[in-house]
Amino acid sequence: MSDSWFVTNLRAIRGRAYPRVIGSKREPSWLFFDITLPILTVSAYAYIYKYMDSPPEFVGYVILGGAMTAFWLNILWAMASQLYWEKEIGNLQLYLIAPISRMSILAGMAVGGLFMTSIRAAATMVIGVAIFGIALSFAEPVMLILVFVVTMVSLYGMGMMFASLYLLLGREAYHLSNLLTEPIYLVSGLYFPVKALGFWVAAGASIVPMTLGLDALRQLFYPMAGSNDAFLSVNTELGILVALCVIFLFLSKYSLAYMEKLGKTTGRLTLRWQ
């Protein structure tokens, strides 16, 4: 008896997530680099805040932001660029002829990436907190988890959409991912409250779910200071993030179907070394 469509696609998600989860064990040195590299940047920024005698919560903001960079880098290099790389090594055509939803492949990439990156981000947080001795509030644990989960779903939804759009690119893919690093760190307020950029810039940057997610997490971890530095209230940010989840997941499905059709029409789905 053949499996139902649902079970088949669940298997596809598991199958695509598997190499990312197991990959962490196969290359333990990467775990070391993925944890220590953000710590170095975080330390530099933490020391500069210390040098300026800033309030202690700013060091905490930097550590939270540093942990969040792991997710953004994962979106750029392991989600957005992934289908392009799959095309380069010849896997994309196999995905497309498999009797599964294309969304299962993207979802598997997202689930595996999220798992792998969460471990690294958590380690960065723990080490950062231990080194700099910062105190975090856990007064609203349910809200913390809810904000984090919704932020991640919308962020990875955005990554799924990018994965399709990157199929349009050739060598530009590498450069685009490079270009979307520091500028996004800047406008998302990864190392300072995004409110400092002014309302309209912060509002524009909110299209990247990390912006609002980080702002909300800072308010929850630092109820007093975080509220003063907040861009919007936690509830408003959560509402916008839920909306972004729906929008990005819809757009990712639509854009993948469009890119597949375009690729087939122009004969570029299997074209390498553009």
Place this chain on the structure above:
Amino acid sequence: MAVSHDLRTFKNAAWLGWQMEANWTDPFVFATYSIVKPLAGSLILVFMYLVIMSGETRTAFFSYMFIGNAFYMFIAEVLFGVTWVIHDDREHYMTLKQVYISPINFYTYILGRAAIKIAITTIGVLVTLAFGVLALGVELDLGSVDWLVFFPAFFLGLLTILIMGLALGGVTFLTAQHGVGINEGIAGIFYVLSGVIFPITVLPDWAQKISLVLPVTYWMEGIRRGLSPDMMTSLSGATGLQSFSNVQLLLALLVSTVVFAIVSVAVFRYADKVARRKGKIDWTTAY
């Protein structure tokens, strides 16, 4: 004869480097790409500073931080760039073996490829500094620059970075999957420990001791003393190297450059020898 041959190798390697860096798009997009990234990196620090210091940028510390961060681009781009040349040629274009067997000096080839990275980074640094001076009041007056400190410090430091890049390139022969991590790790260590964006005196004592053996620490201090001597004088608090005269500073930079150069060349030669023996010169690992 040998010199003109090397010059031709250098020129062709630089041309190749330029094509690989820039021909993926049109010149306008490439120029924008080359400028936006470094500016955004600097603006992160600017906003961190503004949030705490309530908008006052005409301070010695702001200039200290801004200039250091601008010149750090050389470390991030050139160190990584040199290593990436070796990695890219071997893994992605699979041309390293042809480069090896062609009748050219390998070091000249690497230098030529790196020259383009240096040129592009220099433009990024100049644009960033110009933005800092014109828009943010960074203290940098061309009339008061101490060129006798700046030029030796700048070129010695750049040489150190190039040679270290070569050593790390050698390491990627043996551990392709770790090359990027090691590279970024070393660049990150310099960022934290070399007084790039804050004086090393804010670091714990044990970390300051490490800072004092890193050539980049002396490089950063030398560049700042050369470019903005007044700013360095008026910076309140110690930089950690205030007891060094300019001559002592340049000497310290020279000594650490020589030491790092010897170690780096030895590492590269060793890695090269092992890679040849194990047949790794034309290996591809899919990393």
